[in-house]
Amino acid sequence: MRLVVVGASGRMGRMLIQAVAGAEGCALSAAIEREGAPALGEDAGVLAGLPPLGVPVTDDPLPAFAEADGVLDFTAPAATVFYAELAAQARIVHVVGTTGLSPDDMAKLKAAAFHARIVQSGNMSLGVNLLAGLVRKVAATLGDEYDIEILEMHHRHKVDAPSGTALLLGEAAAEGRGVALSQRKVAVRDGHTGAREPGTIGFATLRGGSVVGEHSVIFAGAGERLELTHLASDRGLFAAGAIRAALWARDREPGLYGMDDVLGL
Numbered sequence: 001m002r003l004v005v006v007g008a009s010g011r012m013g014r015m016l017i018q019a020v021a022g023a024e025g026c027a028l029s030a031a032i033e034r035e036g037a038p039a040l041g042e043d044a045g046v047l048a049g050l051p052p053l054g055v056p057v058t059d060d061p062l063p064a065f066a067e068a069d070g071v072l073d074f075t076a077p078a079a080t081v082f083y084a085e086l087a088a089q090a091r092i093v094h095v096v097g098t099t100g101l102s103p104d105d106m107a108k109l110k111a112a113a114f115h116a117r118i119v120q121s122g123n124m125s126l127g128v129n130l131l132a133g134l135v136r137k138v139a140a141t142l143g144d145e146y147d148i149e150i151l152e153m154h155h156r157h158k159v160d161a162p163s164g165t166a167l168l169l170g171e172a173a174a175e176g177r178g179v180a181l182s183q184r185k186v187a188v189r190d191g192h193t194g195a196r197e198p199g200t201i202g203f204a205t206l207r208g209g210s211v212v213g214e215h216s217v218i219f220a221g222a223g224e225r226l227e228l229t230h231l232a233s234d235r236g237l238f239a240a241g242a243i244r245a246a247l248w249a250r251d252r253e254p255g256l257y258g259m260d261d262v263l264g265l
C-alpha cells in the first residue's frame with residue numbers, strides 16, 4: 001500500500017515514517033509538510049532517523065495524493081479538514097489521528113466520507129480502544145452513585161485539551177450510562193464551583209515534560225473507588241495502529257470508521 005505521511009516532521013510524522021518504512025506490504029510514497037516548514041526538501045528517511053528513503057519532504061499534496069493508496073494524518077484540525085477533501089477527491093484512504101477536531105470539523109469529515117474511506121480515532125492503540133469497552137461496561141453496571149472523573153497527562157507541547165483519548169473514554173462512559181457526553185461534560189473547575197453535580201463526567205488535564213500519554217477513568221463511590229488506567233510509553237504504538245487502520249480500510253466501502261471497527265471490538 002502506497003502511503004503518504006502528512007505532518008512529516010512532527011513527533012508523530014517521524015514515527016509514522018519509521019513505521020511505514022518497516023511495515024510489510026507498505027511503502028512511503030510521499031512526505032508532506034506545511035508551507036515554509038524547515039524540513040521541506042529533506043529526505044523523509046533521514047528526518048525520521050533512518051537511512052535515506054529517496055522521498056524528499058514536499059508541501060505539494062496534489063501529485064502525492066494522486067499516486068497514493070492512503071494518507072496518514074496526525075497534524076492539526078484545519079490541515080486535516082483540508083486533507084480530507086483532497087483524499088476524497090483522490091478516492092484514497094484517510095487515517096486521521098489529529099485531535100482537537102470541533103463538531104464542525106467532524107461534520108466536514110463526515111461529508112468527505114461519502115467518497116473516502118476515513119478511519120478517525122483520538123487514540124490508535126489497541127489498549128485504549130479495549131479500555132473504552134471496559135469503561136462502557138463499568139459505567140453501565142455502576143449507577144450515578146459512582147462519580148466518573150477522567151484524568152489525563154501529556155507532554156508539555158500538546159496544544160488541545162481534554163485529549164482526544166480522554167474525550168473518547170468520556171464518550172464510552174456516557175454511552176454506558178445512556179447519556180450524551182455534551183450534556184454531562186465538566187472540563188473546567190475553578191473558584192467556588194459548588195458541590196459536584198450527580199451524573200456529570202469530569203475531566204482533569206495535566207501537561208508536562210515528555211509524557212507520551214496517560215489516562216485514568218475513575219469511578220468514585222461512597223467508600224470505594226475503581227480506576228481503569230492506560231499508560232503509553234512509546235508513540236510507535238499509535239503509528240502501528242494507524243498503519244493497521246490504513247490496511248484495513250483499503251478494501252472497505254466509503255465511510256467514516258473508528259478504531260473499534262478496525263480492531264473488531
Ligand SMILES: NC(=O)c1ccc[n+]([C@@H]2O[C@H](COP(=O)([O-])OP(=O)(O)OC[C@H]3O[C@@H](n4cnc5c(N)ncnc54)[C@H](O)[C@@H]3O)[C@@H](O)[C@H]2O)c1
Nearest residue numbers: 007010011012033034074075079097098099122123124238
Ligand atoms: N490518535 C492518536 O493515536 C494520536 C497519537 C498521538 C498524537 N495524536 C495527535 O496527532 C496530532 C499531532 O501530534 P504531534 O505530537 O505529532 O504534533 P506536532 O506538532 O509534533 O506535529 C504536527 C505536524 O503537523 C504539521 N502540519 C501542520 N499543518 C500542516 C499542513 N497543513 N500540512 C502538513 N503538515 C502540517 C506541523 O508542521 C507539524 O510538523 C495532534 O493532534 C495529536 O493530539 C493522535
Ligand SMILES: O=C(O)C1=N[C@H](C(=O)O)CCC1
Nearest residue numbers: 099122158163164165212213
Ligand atoms: O501526544 C499527543 O498529542 C497525543 N494525542 C492523543 C490524544 O489527544 O489523546 C493520543 C495520545 C498522544
